[in-house]
Each structure stands twice: as C-alpha cells, then as structure tokens.
Amino acid sequence: xxxxxxxxxCGGWKEKGHENGVCTADASAKPITGDENPQPPGWFAEYxxxxxxxxxxxxxxxxxxxxxxxxxxxxxxxxxxxxxxxVLDGALQLTExxxxxxQEMITHLPLCSIPNPQKVLLIGGGDGGILREISRHxxxxxxxxxxxxxxxxxxxxxxxPEVAIGYDxxxxxxxxxxxxxxxxxxxxxxxxxxxxxxxDPIRPEHEIFGSPFFETVAKALREGGVMCIQxxxxxxxxxxxxxxxxxxxxIFKGSVSYAWTPVPAYPSGVIGFLLCSTEGPHVxxxxxxxxxxxxxxxxxxxxxxxxxxxxxAEMHSAxxxxxxxxxxxx
Amino acid sequence: xxxxxxxxxCGGWKEKGHENGVCTADASAKPITGDENPQPPGWFAEYxxxxxxxxxxxxxxxxxxxxxxxxxxxxxxxxxxxxxxxVLDGALQLTExxxxxxQEMITHLPLCSIPNPQKVLLIGGGDGGILREISRHxxxxxxxxxxxxxxxxxxxxxxxPEVAIGYDxxxxxxxxxxxxxxxxxxxxxxxxxxxxxxxDPIRPEHEIFGSPFFETVAKALREGGVMCIQxxxxxxxxxxxxxxxxxxxxIFKGSVSYAWTPVPAYPSGVIGFLLCSTEGPHVxxxxxxxxxxxxxxxxxxxxxxxxxxxxxAEMHSAxxxxxxxxxxxx
Numbered sequence: 061x062x063x064x065x066x067x068x069x070c071g072g073w074k075e076k077g078h079e080n081g082v083c084t085a086d087a088s089a090k091p092i093t094g095d096e097n098p099q100p101p102g103w104f105a106e107y108x109x110x111x112x113x114x115x116x117x118x119x120x121x122x123x124x125x126x127x128x129x130x131x132x133x134x135x136x137x138x139x140x141x142x143x144x145x146x147v148l149d150g151a152l153q154l155t156e157x158x159x160x161x162x163q164e165m166i167t168h169l170p171l172c173s174i175p176n177p178q179k180v181l182l183i184g185g186g187d188g189g190i191l192r193e194i195s196r197h198x199x200x201x202x203x204x205x206x207x208x209x210x211x212x213x214x215x216x217x218x219x220x221p222e223v224a225i226g227y228d229x230x231x232x233x234x235x236x237x238x239x240x241x242x243x244x245x246x247x248x249x250x251x252x253x254x255x256x257x258x259x260d261p262i263r264p265e266h267e268i269f270g271s272p273f274f275e276t277v278a279k280a281l282r283e284g285g286v287m288c289i290q291x292x293x294x295x296x297x298x299x300x301x302x303x304x305x306x307x308x309x310x311i312f313k314g315s316v317s318y319a320w321t322p323v324p325a326y327p328s329g330v331i332g333f334l335l336c337s338t339e340g341p342h343v344x345x346x347x348x349x350x351x352x353x354x355x356x357x358x359x360x361x362x363x364x365x366x367x368x369x370x371x372x373a374e375m376h377s378a379x380x381x382x383x384x385x386x387x388x389x390x
Numbered sequence: 391x392x393x394x395x396x397x398x399x400c401g402g403w404k405e406k407g408h409e410n411g412v413c414t415a416d417a418s419a420k421p422i423t424g425d426e427n428p429q430p431p432g433w434f435a436e437y438x439x440x441x442x443x444x445x446x447x448x449x450x451x452x453x454x455x456x457x458x459x460x461x462x463x464x465x466x467x468x469x470x471x472x473x474x475x476x477v478l479d480g481a482l483q484l485t486e487x488x489x490x491x492x493q494e495m496i497t498h499l500p501l502c503s504i505p506n507p508q509k510v511l512l513i514g515g516g517d518g519g520i521l522r523e524i525s526r527h528x529x530x531x532x533x534x535x536x537x538x539x540x541x542x543x544x545x546x547x548x549x550x551p552e553v554a555i556g557y558d559x560x561x562x563x564x565x566x567x568x569x570x571x572x573x574x575x576x577x578x579x580x581x582x583x584x585x586x587x588x589x590d591p592i593r594p595e596h597e598i599f600g601s602p603f604f605e606t607v608a609k610a611l612r613e614g615g616v617m618c619i620q621x622x623x624x625x626x627x628x629x630x631x632x633x634x635x636x637x638x639x640x641i642f643k644g645s646v647s648y649a650w651t652p653v654p655a656y657p658s659g660v661i662g663f664l665l666c667s668t669e670g671p672h673v674x675x676x677x678x679x680x681x682x683x684x685x686x687x688x689x690x691x692x693x694x695x696x697x698x699x700x701x702x703a704e705m706h707s708a709x710x711x712x713x714x715x716x717x718x719x720x
Contacts, residue, residue, distance in 0.1 A: 091452055094432015098447075102424015105447070113449035113470025117428075117435070119442075122421055140443025158625070161713065295488070295654045322652055322660050324625045329659010330652050370713040378708035383491065383700040 104137055104145065106152045108327035110296045116152075116327060118142060124219060129211035136219045142325055144219060146187070148212075155325045159189055159223060162290075162331060164371035165321045165379065167193035169333055170253045170288035171200075172348040172376060177252040178202065181280065183239030184258030187216045191226025194255075195362035196352060203232045206239040228363045243276035251281050256289040263298065274311045283340025284314065291334040293327065294320050294386050302389050304334065312336035317345040318390060319379035321370075333379075346380040348373050434467055434475065436482045438657035440626045446482075446657060448472060454549060459541035466549045472655055474549060476517065478542075485655045489519055489553060492620075492661060494701035495651045495709065497523035499663055500583045500618035501530075502678040502706060507582040508532065511610065513569030514588030517546045521556025524585075525692035526682060533562045536569040558693045573606035581611050586619040593628065604641045613670025614644065621664040623657065624650050624716050632719050634664065642666035647675040648720060649709035651700075663709075676710040678703050 097107045097115070104118045118139045125136040135147040143156030154162065167190050171177050176199045182190055186207035194203055207213060213234075217224040227234065235242055239258055254277050259268060268274070277287055292299045301318060309316045314337030323331045337343035351373040382390070427437045427445070434448045448469045455466040465477040473486030484492065497520050501507050506529045512520055516537035524533055537543060543564075546554040557564065565572055569588055584607050589598060598604070607617055622629045631648060639646045644667035653661045667673035681703040712720070 092432055092450055094449070095430055098428075098430030098433060100425055100428035100430060102422055103428060103445075111471055114472070115433075115447040117445040117447055119424070119444065120422055141441055142444070160715075293654075295652075320652075322625075322650075324623075324658040324660070328654040330654070367714070369715045372711075372714045372717060374711040374717070375713055378711035381702075381704040381708035383705055384697070384702045385490075385699045387702060387704070 104139070104147065104152075106150070106327065108296075110292065110298050111327060114327070116325065118145060118152075118325075125215060127211070127215065129209050131209045132212070134212065134215055136215065145325075146216070146220065152325055154187060154189065154220075154223070156220070156222075158323050158325050159187075160369040161321055161323045162326075163189035163193050163223075164368050165319070165375075166190060166255060166257060166288055166290060166333055168196075168352055168368070168371045169319055169345065169376060169379065170255060170286040170335060171197055172350045172352050172373070173335070173337075173343055173345045174252060174284070174286055175349050177350070179251045179253075180204070181242075181246070181251045181254045182206070183242075183254065183256045183277075185255065186212045187220065188213070188224035188226035190255055190257060191229060191232055192223065192362070192364050193226070193368075195226055195229040195231070196364060196368070198361050199350075200231060203229065204235060204242075205232060206235045206237055206242045208236065208238055210236050222365070225363050225365070240271070240273055240276070243273070243280055246276070246280040248279050249282045249285075252285050254281060254285070254287045256287065263292070263300075263304075269307065274308070278312050278336075278338055281338045283338060284343060285338050285340070286343055286345075287312065287336045289334050291318065291332040293330050294332060294383070295328040295330065299332070301386055305390055308334060308336050313339040315343050315345065317380055318382065318386075319345070320382070321375070321379050346377055348376045351376075434469070434477065434482070436480070436657065438626075440622065440628050441657060444657070446655065448475060448482075448655070455545060457541070457545070459539050461539045462542070464542065464545055466545065475655075476546070476550065482655055484517060484519065484550075484553070486550070486552075488653050488655050489517075490699040491651055491653045492656075493519035493523050493553075494698050495649070495705075496520060496585060496587060496618055496620060496663060498526075498678075498682055498698070498701045499649055499675065499706060499709065500585060500616040500665060501527055502680045502682050502703070503665070503667075503673055503675045504582060504614070504616055505679050507680070509581045509583075510534070511572075511576075511581045511584045512536070513572075513584065513586045513607075515585065516542045517550065518543070518554035518556035520585055520587060521559060521562055522553065522692070522694050523556070523698075525556055525559040525561070526694060526698070528691050529680075530561060533559065534565060534572075535562060536565045536567055536572045538566065538568055540566050552695070555693050555695070570601070570603055570606070573603070573610055576606070576610040578609050579612045579615075582615050584611060584615070584617045586617065593622070593630075593634075599637065604638070608642050608666075608668055611668045613668055614673060615668050615670070616673055616675075617642065617666045619664050621648065621662040623660050624662060624712070625658040625660065629662070631716055635720055638664060638666050643669040645673050645675065647710055648712065648716075649675070650712070651705070651709050676707055678706045681706075 105115045107115045122138040137145040139145045145155045146153045179202045182205040317335045320332045335345045435445045437445045452468040467475040469475045475485045476483045509532045512535040647665045650662045665675045
C-alpha cells in the first residue's frame with residue numbers, strides 16, 4: 061500500500077505504474093459543503109431524522125392534492141416510479157407501488173399468529189389499507205378503528221380507493237377519536253388483536269413510553285392476545301433492539317418478537333415490526349398458526365378485489381429471521 | 391366521495407365540512423417540471439437506469455480519492471450515514487456500513503449450499519470482500535480471482551483495508567485479466583463454485599446473453615457445482631424473473647433459485663441473487679448443506695478479523711422466500 065509520503069498528485073497511483081490514473085482529490089481534501097436537506101424542484105425528498113445524511117428522492121409528475129386539516133398537512137403526488145404517493149406533514153406515508161408490503165405484513169403477522177381472531181382494534185391506519193387486509197379474515201366478527209382525522213380518510217377515499225376500500229367492510233366500526241382515549245374506556249380483555257399504526261417511529265425514549273398507552277393496549281387484549289406496531293428499520297443506528305424488546309416484554313408479559321420486511325419507499329428500504337402477546341396461551345409469532353394461504357387468500361372473502369400481493373406463509377416466517385448483527389443482540 | 395363538479399377551491403373538502411381544509415392543488419394541476427437527475431452540491435445521488443424517477447442520496451463529508459484507470463472512473467467518498475463509499479463510473483459499489491450484507495450473501499449462499507467446496511472462482515469482485523468471505527471456509531483449497539483493473543484493487547487496499555483483506559489469504563491466485571478470457575482456457579469441471587460479481591445488472595436482454603459467457607461458466611463447474619450472480623431487485627419493473635430463470639435453467643441444466651436480501655445503499659434497498667447448479671448431485675439452495683454457523687463462523691479461520699455480521703443459516707433460507715407477486719410467477 062502506498063505510504064503517506066509517497067503520495068504525489070495522484071495519491072501514489074502514478075508512482076505505482078498506473079499511467080492512466082488521474083487524481084483530483086485525496087484524503088487531505090477539505091470537508092465539502094452543501095445544503096443540509098436539498099429539495100430539487102420536481103422531486104419529493106424525504107429526510108429521516110432517524111438516519112441523517114441520506115434521503116430517498118422521488119420524481120414528481122403532478123401534485124394531485126394539497127390540503128391541511130385541523131391536525132396535519134397532506135399532499136397527494138403522482139410520482140414517476142411509485143404511482144400515487146401520500147405525504148403527511150412532509151413524511152411519506154404510502155405509495156401505490158409498495159403499500160401492499162407494509163399493509164399486508166403489519167396485519168397478517170399478528171392475525172395469522174393466533175387461531176381464530178374475532179375482535180380486532182386498529183389504532184390509526186386511517187388510509188384503510190389495514191382494514192382491507194383484516195377484511196380477508198373470515199373469522200373476524202368485529203373491527204374497531206380509531207382515527208382522529210376525518211379529512212385524511214376522505215382524501216384517501218378519493219385518491220386511493222383501492223386502499224380505502226377497507227372501510228366498505230360491514231364489520232368495521234369507525235371511531236373518529238384519539239386511540240388513547242378510546243382505550244381508556246375499552247373493556248378489559250376485549251380484543252384478540254390490536255394493530256397500532258399511529259405514530260412513527262417507535263423508540264424507547266419516545267414520549268409514548270412515559271404514558272400508560274401500551275399498558276392500556278395490553279389490558280384491552282384477551283389472554284394470549286397480540287399487538288403489532290411498526291418499529292423502525294434494523295439499519296437505523298438509533299434502533300436499540302434489546303432495550304425495545306425488554307421494555308415491551310415487561311409491559312405485555314407474553315412473547316415478544318421482531319420482524320422486518322422490505323418496503324422500498326421507506327427510509328433504508330425496510331421497515332420493522334414489533335409483535336407482543338399477553339400472558340396466556342403461548343404465541344409463537346414465527347410460525348403462522350392461522351395461515352392465510354390455506355383458506356381465504358385468493359377467495360372472494362372480504363372487500364379486497366385482489367388476493368394479497370406480498371404476504372404468504374413463507375414470507376411470514378422469513379420476516380423473523382434477522383441478520384447476525386441484530387439476531388445476536390436479542 | 392366528492393364529485394368533480396363539487397370541487398371548489400379545496401377539492402370539495404370545505405363543502406364537506408372540513409373548515410380547516412386549505413387546498414393549493416387538485417387533479418387538474420399541470421405537470422410539474424424539474425431537473426431530470428438533480429445533483430445537489432454536497433450530496434452523491436445515484437440514479438438507477440433500471441428504475442427511473444427515483445434516487446438514493448448520500449450526504450458527503452469529503453472526497454477522499456478521485457481517479458481514472460484505463461478502464462473506469464473511481465471515487466472514494468466519506469459519507470455521513472454510510473462511512474466510506476466507493477463509486478465506479480457514477481454507480482455506488484459498496485459502503486462501509488452495509489457491504490457485509492452483499493458480500494456475505496453472494497458468497498455464502500452458494501458455498502453453504504454444497505458440502506465441502508474446495509475450488510472457487512471469483513469473476514470480478516476486485517474489492518476483495520468476497521475473497522474475505524470465501525476465506526472463512528476451511529474446506530476451500532484454491533481461490534482464483536479474475537479482475538481486470540489493478541488500480542481498482544490498489545484503491546480498495548488503501549481506502550477499504552477491511553474489505554481488501556481478502557487478498558491476504560494465501561489460497562488466493564489473482565489473475566489480472568478478463569474473466570471471459572480466463573474461462574476460455576479453464577479446464578472443464580474444475581470448480582465447485584463460481585461467483586460472478588462483474589457486471590451490473592443481469593437481464594436476459596443484456597449483451598452477455600448473446601455471448602457464450604454463461605456456457606463457459608457452466609462448463610468450468612464440476613457436476614453439481616454452483617454459480618451465484620447478483621440479479622437486480624425484485625422491485626424493479628424491468629426484472630422478468632420467469633424469463634431469467636428459464637434462460638439459466640437451459641444453460642446450467644440443474645436447479646435454479648432466486649434469493650433477495652436488504653442492502654440499504656442499493657437502489658430500492660434490496661439486491662437479488664440468481665443461483666444455478668449444473669447437472670449432477672441435486673443442489674437445494676434453500677437449505678444450507680454446509681452451514682457456516684456450525685464450524686467456521688466466529689472461529690479464527692480465514693483472514694477476516696470479525697465473524698460474519700449479516701449471514702447466518704436462518705437468513706440463508708429466508709432469502710429464498712419471495713413475496714407472492716414474485717413467488718407466483720416462478
């Protein structure tokens with residue numbers, strides 16, 4: 061290897077016989093400067109505060125809608141690569157191209173892990189895509205959803221009808237209210253499964269952990285009931301998986317597992333899920349006890365017009381296999 | 391849903407009682423314009439010709455090296471989020487943060503699928519990371535590598551010593567030449583495994599398919615020998631998986647499988663691998679016959695200073711589980 065003092069104008073390459081080597085910079089170069097978060101015209105750029113110094117850029121064909129509810133700012137974009145895109149307060153929520161991955165996994169990972177789910181609560185998920193997925197389960201008799209923002213639902217209904225179609229299921233009861241408030245008055249042991257799609261992201265230092273929110277989730281579940289919540293990306297340096305799992309084990313008292321799945325429009329191209337069960341019949345999240353493949357999928361049950369595009373029983377189990385850097389710390 | 395004629399200044403939201411709704415655009419908006427491929431100062435942007443209209447942006451702290459060999463243009467960047475980054479002719483090759491995923495998977499997927507691999511050929515892979523991973527296999531007695539560009543090797547040796555450490559394995563024989571030329575004179579049935587890390591990307595319409603390249607790869611393998619090559623992203627609209635598998639099945643005559651794994655710095659956040667075996671003892675790529683976990687990993691065998699960060703036997707099998715949109719077409 062070239063030593064420091066051997067470096068000429070080309071970091072040592074000419075000296076080593078690389079006649080074609082032309083060097084314009086070396087390790088002594090000064091730091092380069094640029095915009096902290098550039099926003100080139102005609103492109104949507106999402107910067108994740110969880111992993112600064114990178115961004116996913118989408119070329120935009122048209123702005124289809126921009127509006128502000130009493131809670132949040134919404135944009136619907138037509139993108140070149142991902143079809144329609146919904147942006148909430150500057151953060152990409154879903155795209156037509158890859159919403160299947162997130163919606164199917166956050167729904168079927170918990171619902172396929174327990175036999176015969178009947179009562180399900182969804183907190184957030186106002187787009188309706190998770191409702192569409194719950195709807196595939198013929199065992200389900202009742203679906204509560206708490207979404208605070210009626211305007212968000214209406215915008216999804218207009219621009220993403222294949223996602224918002226979940227609201228058409230007659231088992232759905234829509235509660236326009238804060239999920240935390242709803243849970244305070246929920247009867248103990250009511251639900252077989254609770255899916256939380258309300259805040260982004262989940263971190264042990266998040267303010268939600270200082271509140272009794274997850275305790276009320278655990279109480280609202282029956283014994284051996286399950287919760288699923290999105291949980292960052294394995295690639296984020298900020299993800300403290302051992303601490304996250306320890307925290308949730310203390311709250312839910314049953315099994316706790318972490319899964320991940322590719323979603324290309326999300327920062328780092330993957331999203332994680334945390335799955336917890338309460339004390340009671342043991343839940344092994346890694347093996348679907350209630351595989352969707354074998355009964356409902358592909359049949360006409362529920363409101364979805366097409367069978368699942370992403371989820372299947374093999375993907376279910378595979379999503380719990382973690383790379384060594386993560387596996388060895390849980 | 392709001393009908394077209396009901397839309398006022400706010401796409402119908404005010405009419406529906408959303409007093410806070412403020413709309414600045416609707417579906418009748420004209421297409422917006424912008425740079426085709428913006429390059430904000432201080433950021434590296436990679437645009438994939440395989441999936442236009444999106445880009446992965448990395449914030450750059452310093453340019454550590456820029457040079458040109460007789461074959462290609464190279465840049466080494468210090469990035470904020472991924473550590474050092476190597477860019478070849480404008481395309482990101484590897485980053486310090488996530489090179490483990492690509493190097494470990496492209497190596498151990500083939501080598502752990504057959505018992506007792508002894509002779510291995512690597513075409514391309516001049517950075518040395520795949521050599522570092524092959525080096526973990528104690529059964530291997532001989533490793534040939536064909537890399538055309540000596541300057542590329544030297545740049546990796548200087549700036550990525552933990553990657554280029556693979557060259558330090560005494561079983562390695564470096565051939566500075568074109569892999570196609572090397573294969574023409576290779577003895578029939580020589581190798582247990584051949585790893586191709588030379589061109590990007592692999593598509594049935596690629597010029598390499600009109601050449602006898604893959605036939606020479608198949609001939610150089612022993613009966614029941616294996617080849618692994620990177621094979622795009624499942625998310626790319628251009629990936630024609632059935633055609634790809636059909637083409638390779640005709641050439642290699644044994645089993646053909648497709649795997650995928652997350653690599654956040656690559657376009658769409660994942661990379662695929664195509665694995666083929668020649669006629670002879672059947673190879674089931676999905677179940678490691680030679681699991682690295684159980685003997686070499688974590689031991690001091692080979693030149694790597696640390697055990698694998700990403701690969702393990704569970705990740706091996708999981709990488710062959712495909713989402714329904716892909717599984718149902720192979």
